[in-house]
Amino acid sequence: MAYLELQELRRAFGPVVALDGINVSMERGEFLSLLGPSGCGKTTALRLVAGFDRPDGGSILIDGKDLTRVSPSRRDMGMVFQAYSLFPNMTAEQNVEFGLRIRKNRRAARRKRVGELLELVGLGHAGKRYPHQLSGGMQQRVALARALAIEPRVLLLDEPLSALDAKVRVQLREEIRRIQTQLGITTLYVTHDQEEALSVSDHVAVMWSGRIEQIGTPSEMYSAPATPFVAEFIGTMNRLEAVVLDGESGEVEHAGTRLTVDAARGRSRGERVLVLVRPELLELEPSTNGVGGDNNLTGEVSTHTFLGSVTRLKILGREAELIADLPTARVDSLPVGLPVVAHVPVTGTRLLSLSEGPASDGLDPGDR
Amino acid sequence: MRRRWIAPSAVVWLLVAAAFFLIPLIALLLFSLKSIQTGKCCSGAAYSYVIDDPQFLDTIRLSFQLSLETIAISLLLFVPTVYWVHLKLPRFRPVLGFIALVPFVVPPIVLVVGLLDLYKGAPEWFYAKPYGFLAAAYVILAFPYMFFALDAGFRSIDVHTLTEASQSLGASWLTTLVRVILPNIRVAALGGSFLTLAIVMGEFTMASLSAFRTFPTYIQLVNESQPYAAAALSLLSFLIVWVAMLALLFVGRGRPRPAQLAATR
Amino acid sequence: MHQPYLDQYWLTIKISLITAGAGCVLGLAIAYAVIREGTPRFLRTILTTFSGVAANFAGIPLAFAFIATLGTIGIVTTFMRDHLGFDPYAHGFNLFTQTGVELTYMYFQIPLMILVIAPAIDGLRQEWREAASNLGASSWQFWRHVGIPVLLPSILGAFILLFGNSFSAYATAYGLAGNGVFLIPITIGFYYSGNVLSDPHLAQALAFGMFVVLAVMMLLYIPLQRRSARWMR
Numbered sequence: 073m074a075y076l077e078l079q080e081l082r083r084a085f086g087p088v089v090a091l092d093g094i095n096v097s098m099e100r101g102e103f104l105s106l107l108g109p110s111g112c113g114k115t116t117a118l119r120l121v122a123g124f125d126r127p128d129g130g131s132i133l134i135d136g137k138d139l140t141r142v143s144p145s146r147r148d149m150g151m152v153f154q155a156y157s158l159f160p161n162m163t164a165e166q167n168v169e170f171g172l173r174i175r176k177n178r179r180a181a182r183r184k185r186v187g188e189l190l191e192l193v194g195l196g197h198a199g200k201r202y203p204h205q206l207s208g209g210m211q212q213r214v215a216l217a218r219a220l221a222i223e224p225r226v227l228l229l230d231e232p233l234s235a236l237d238a239k240v241r242v243q244l245r246e247e248i249r250r251i252q253t254q255l256g257i258t259t260l261y262v263t264h265d266q267e268e269a270l271s272v273s274d275h276v277a278v279m280w281s282g283r284i285e286q287i288g289t290p291s292e293m294y295s296a297p298a299t300p301f302v303a304e305f306i307g308t309m310n311r312l313e314a315v316v317l318d319g320e321s322g323e324v325e326h327a328g329t330r331l332t333v334d335a336a337r338g339r340s341r342g343e344r345v346l347v348l349v350r351p352e353l354l355e356l357e358p359s360t361n362g363v364g365g366d367n368n369l370t371g372e373v374s375t376h377t378f379l380g381s382v383t384r385l386k387i388l389g390r391e392a393e394l395i396a397d398l399p400t401a402r403v404d405s406l407p408v409g410l411p412v413v414a415h416v417p418v419t420g421t422r423l424l425s426l427s428e429g430p431a432s433d434g435l436d437p438g439d440r
Numbered sequence: 441m442r443r444r445w446i447a448p449s450a451v452v453w454l455l456v457a458a459a460f461f462l463i464p465l466i467a468l469l470l471f472s473l474k475s476i477q478t479g480k481c482c483s484g485a486a487y488s489y490v491i492d493d494p495q496f497l498d499t500i501r502l503s504f505q506l507s508l509e510t511i512a513i514s515l516l517l518f519v520p521t522v523y524w525v526h527l528k529l530p531r532f533r534p535v536l537g538f539i540a541l542v543p544f545v546v547p548p549i550v551l552v553v554g555l556l557d558l559y560k561g562a563p564e565w566f567y568a569k570p571y572g573f574l575a576a577a578y579v580i581l582a583f584p585y586m587f588f589a590l591d592a593g594f595r596s597i598d599v600h601t602l603t604e605a606s607q608s609l610g611a612s613w614l615t616t617l618v619r620v621i622l623p624n625i626r627v628a629a630l631g632g633s634f635l636t637l638a639i640v641m642g643e644f645t646m647a648s649l650s651a652f653r654t655f656p657t658y659i660q661l662v663n664e665s666q667p668y669a670a671a672a673l674s675l676l677s678f679l680i681v682w683v684a685m686l687a688l689l690f691v692g693r694g695r696p697r698p699a700q701l702a703a704t705r
Numbered sequence: 706m707h708q709p710y711l712d713q714y715w716l717t718i719k720i721s722l723i724t725a726g727a728g729c730v731l732g733l734a735i736a737y738a739v740i741r742e743g744t745p746r747f748l749r750t751i752l753t754t755f756s757g758v759a760a761n762f763a764g765i766p767l768a769f770a771f772i773a774t775l776g777t778i779g780i781v782t783t784f785m786r787d788h789l790g791f792d793p794y795a796h797g798f799n800l801f802t803q804t805g806v807e808l809t810y811m812y813f814q815i816p817l818m819i820l821v822i823a824p825a826i827d828g829l830r831q832e833w834r835e836a837a838s839n840l841g842a843s844s845w846q847f848w849r850h851v852g853i854p855v856l857l858p859s860i861l862g863a864f865i866l867l868f869g870n871s872f873s874a875y876a877t878a879y880g881l882a883g884n885g886v887f888l889i890p891i892t893i894g895f896y897y898s899g900n901v902l903s904d905p906h907l908a909q910a911l912a913f914g915m916f917v918v919l920a921v922m923m924l925l926y927i928p929l930q931r932r933s934a935r936w937m938r
Contacts, residue, residue, distance in 0.1 A: 122835075122839060123838075123839075124835055124838075143838075144835070144838045144839055145838045145839070145840075145841045145842060145843060146841075147839075148841075149839065150839070150840075151835070151836065151839040153832045153835070153836060155832075156830050156832050156833075157830075157832040157833065157835075157836040158836075159833055159836075159837075159850070159851045159855075160833075160855060161851065161854040161855050162850075162851075170837070170840055170842075170850065171840035171841055173850075174840060174841040174842050174846060175841060215836075218836075218840070219839075219840075222840060222841065445743055446743045446744050446745070447738075447741065447743050447744070449738065450737075450738035450739070450741060450743065450744050451738075452738075453734050453735050453737075453738035454735070454738050454739060454744075454748065456735075457735045457738075457752070457815075460811075460812075460815075461755065461759060461812070463774055463780075463781065464767075464770035464771055464773070464774045464812065465770065466780070467770060467771075467773035467774035467779060467780045467781070468766075468769065468770045468773050470773070470780055471773040471780075538923070538927065541866075541923060541926070542923070592824075634757070635757060635761075638757060638758055638761040639761055641761075642761045642762060642763070642764055642766075643764075644764040644765060645764075656764060656765065656766075659765055659766060660765045663765060663769065670765075670769060671769060671770075671773060673766070674765070674766030674767075674769045674770060675766075677762075677766055678758060678762055678766065681758045681761070681762075682754065682755065682758045685754040685757050685758055686754055
C-alpha cells in the first residue's frame with residue numbers, strides 16, 4: 073500500500089512547464105531520490121509535497137488522504153533545506169526545539185528529545201552554539217535534527233549536501249541514510265549528484281524536463297537504463313550508434329564494423345539503435361595481437377585518467393570516442409598513442425531504440 | 441511561500457501608505473490651482489506667477505549648481521576614501537560609519553552655528569558666494585548618505601580581487617580606481633548623488649540662516665506673500681526631485697541599491 | 706537651566722520619541738508589505754524612490770502641504786466637515802499643536818524608516834519563513850520567535866536614527882507653527898538670527914544641550930549595530 077503518492081502532478085510557471093504530470097508512489101519507510109539536472113523539476117516537486125507551492129493539476133496523498141489543499145504548517149513533514157535555514161537568533165538546541173515549542177510539548181519532554189536528537193546527529197556537545205558558529209556540515213546536521221524532532225510522517229531533503237565540501241558530503245550522506253533506516257522514516261530526497269542518489273536510496277527517479285524518465289533501484293538504473301537520457305546521466309556509458317542488420321542473430325553495424333549483441337535480438341532490420349556498453353565491460357588489447365576477430369572496434373589510446381584502483385582510458389575510434397575502465401596494474405601495457413582493439417561483449421550490453429516513441433525494453437518510465 | 445499573488449495584508453498597508461503620502465500632495469495641487477479671485481478651483485495663475493518670476497529660475501539654478509558642486513566634491517573626496525578603507529583598513533570601517541552618523545544626527549542649526557564659528561578666519565570669497573561656505577556645509581551634510589550608499593556599493597563587489605587582478609595586469613592605482621572600481625560602483629555612486637541632490641534642493645535651514653538665496657528659501661519667501669504660488673512651488677519642488685530620482689533608474693540600469701538613508705527634517 | 710528651556714527640551718524629546726516609535730512600526734509594516742513575496746517588484750521601486758524624496762521633503766513645503774490638507778480650510782478638513790458631518794477642529798484637533806507637528810513629521814519619518822529597514826528585511830531569508838512554517842508555526846509565531854528577534858537590532862538602530870532626525874527638525878515645525886510650538890531647534894534659530902532677541906551665546910549653549918542628548922543616543926546605537934551585523938551573516 074503506497075504511503076506517499078504523487079498523482080499526475082503538474083506545475084507551470086507562465087509558459088514554462090516545470091512539472092508535466094508526474095507519478096510517484098512510495099512505501100512507508102522507503103528512501104526515494106529525485107535525481108536530475110538543474111531545471112528538471114525535482115525541487116518544484118519537493119516544494120509541492122512540502123506545501124510551499126500549489127500544483128496546477130494532480131494531487132498529493134499521504135496514507136490515502138489528499139493533502140493538496142493543506143497548508144504547509146499542517147502537513148506534518150520535516151524539511152531540510154539546501155542551506156541557511158537555521159534560525160540565526162537561536163542556538164542549535166533552540167532550533168531543534170522550535171517545532172516542539174510550537175506544538176506546546178512540556179519543557180522536560182522537549183529538553184529530553186532535543187538531547188536525544190543532537191546525540192543522534194553527533195552534535196551532543198555543540199547544542200549551545202549559534203548557527204554562525206557552526207560549520208556547514210554541522211548546520212545541516214542541526215537542520216536534520218530539527219526536522220526529525222517533530223516526528224514527521226515524511227522527511228523531505230532539498231539537495232542538503234550541495235553546499236558542503238566533498239568529504240563532508242560523503243560522510244553526511246551515509247549518516248543521513250543510517251538515521252533514516254534506524255528511524256524507518258519515509259524519505260524523499262532531491263539531488264543532482266547521481267553518485268549520491270545511487271549510494272543511499274532504495275529507489276531512484278530520474279527526472280528531466282518536468283518528466284520522470286525512469287524509476288528503479290540503483291542497480292537497475294545503472295545496468296538497465298531505459299532511455300538515452302538516463303543512460304547518459306547515470307554512470308558513464310559507451311554509446312554506439314548502430315543500425316540493425318539481422319534481428320535473429322543480433323547483428324548490427326556500427327561505424328562500418330559488424331557487431332553481434334544479444335540485446336539486438338528481436339529487433340527489425342534497419343532499426344536505428346544505441347548500443348550501450350559499460351566501460352568496465354570493454355576489453356582492450358594492443359592491436360598487434362591478432363588483427364580483427366569478432367566484435368572488435370579499432371582505435372588509438374588518447375588519454376589515461378588515474379582514478380585510484382582503476383584507470384580510465386579514452387580511445388579514439390573511427391566514429392566515436394570509447395571509454396574503458398581497467399585495473400591500474402594493466403594500464404602500463406597500453407600507453408597513449410598505441411593502436412588497440414576494443415572487444416564488445418556479446419552479452420551484458422543494452423540496446424535502446426533511437427526512433428520516436430517510448431523507450432524500449434519493456435521498461436516503461438514513470439511507472440512501477 | 442512563493443506566493444503568486446500579493447498578500448491581502450500587504451494590500452491594506454500599501455493602500456494606507458498611498459493615501460497618507462498622496463493626499464497632502466493632492467492637497468498641494470488643489471491649493472495651487474485656486475484662483476485668487478474666487479478662492480476656488482481652477483486657475484493656472486499660481487503656476488504662471490511662478491514661472492514668470494525670474495527669481496524662480498535664478499534660485500533653482502543656484503540650488504542646482506550647489507547640488508552639482510556638492511556632488512562633485514563629495515564623490516572626489518569620498519570614493520577614494522571609502523575604497524581605501526575597504527581595501528586596506530577594514531577595521532576602520534565601523535569608525536567611519538560612526539563618524540558618518542554625526543552630521544546626520546546633529547541638527548543643521550548646530551552645524552551652522554559651529555561652522556560659522558569655525559570659518560571665522562576664512563577669506564572673503566569663501567563667504568561671499570554660496571559656492572564656498574554653503575557647499576562645504578552641504579558636503580558635510582550629505583556625507584552620511586554618500587557614505588552609506590558608497591559603503592553598500594563597495595560591500596557588494598569583491599574589492600580585493602578586482603584590485604589585485606587590475607594590478608597584476610599592470611594598472612596604476614589611478615587607473616584601477618577610475619577604470620575598474622568606479623564602473624562597478626556606478627549604481628551606488630549614482631544613488632548617493634541623487635540623494636545629495638534631494639538634500640541640497642530641499643535644504644532650508646542652513647541656507648536661510650546664512651542668508652543665501654536658494655530654492656527652498658525662495659519658496660519660503662513666496663509663502664509669505666502668495667500662498668497659492670507657494671503651494672505650486674512646493675509641489676513643483678517635489679516633482680522635480682522625484683523625476684531626478686527616477687532618472688537614476690534609467691541612467692543606472694540594473695537594480696538600484698537604495699540602501700541609503702535620507703536627509704533633512 | 707531655566708524652566709522654559711527645560712520644558713522645551715522635554716517637549717522636543719517627547720515629540721521625537723512618539724514620531725520615532727510610530728515611524729518604526731508603520732515604516733516596518735509598509736516596508737515589509739512592499740518587499741515580501743507576492744508583491745510586484747515595481748511597487749518596491751516606486752516606494753523606494755518616493756521615500757527618498759519624501760524623507761527630504763521636510764521643511765516649508767511639507768508644512769505647507771499639511772496646512773493645505775489638515776489646516777482649518779484644508780481639503781481633508783473640509784471634506785470631513787461637509788461630507789461626513791464631523792469637524793475635527795470642533796473636537797479639539799489643531800494642526801498647529803504638538804499633535805499636528807507629530808502627524809506632519811510622520812511624512813518624513815516613515816519614509817526614512819522604510820529606507821533604513823529595507824536592507825534588513827532583505828536579509829530575512831525566505832528559508833526561515835518556510836522552515837518555520839514546515840515545523841508548524843503560524844505567521845504570527847514566525848514573527849514572534851524568529852522575524853522580530855532577528856530584526857530587533859536593526860529596528861532599535863532605526864529608532865535611534867528616527868529620534869535624532871525628529872529631534873533636530875527645524876524647518877517643518879517652523880513652517881507649521883512658527884513660534885506657536887516651542888521646540889528647541891526653533892528656539893536656537895530664534896536666538897541666533899532673531900530680530901528682537903539676538904543672543905548667540907545662549908543659542909550655542911542650547912545647541913550644546915541638543916548635542917548631548919544626541920550623543921547619548923549615538924552611544925546607544927553602536928552596540929546595536931554590532932549585534933545586527935553578526936546575525937546577518
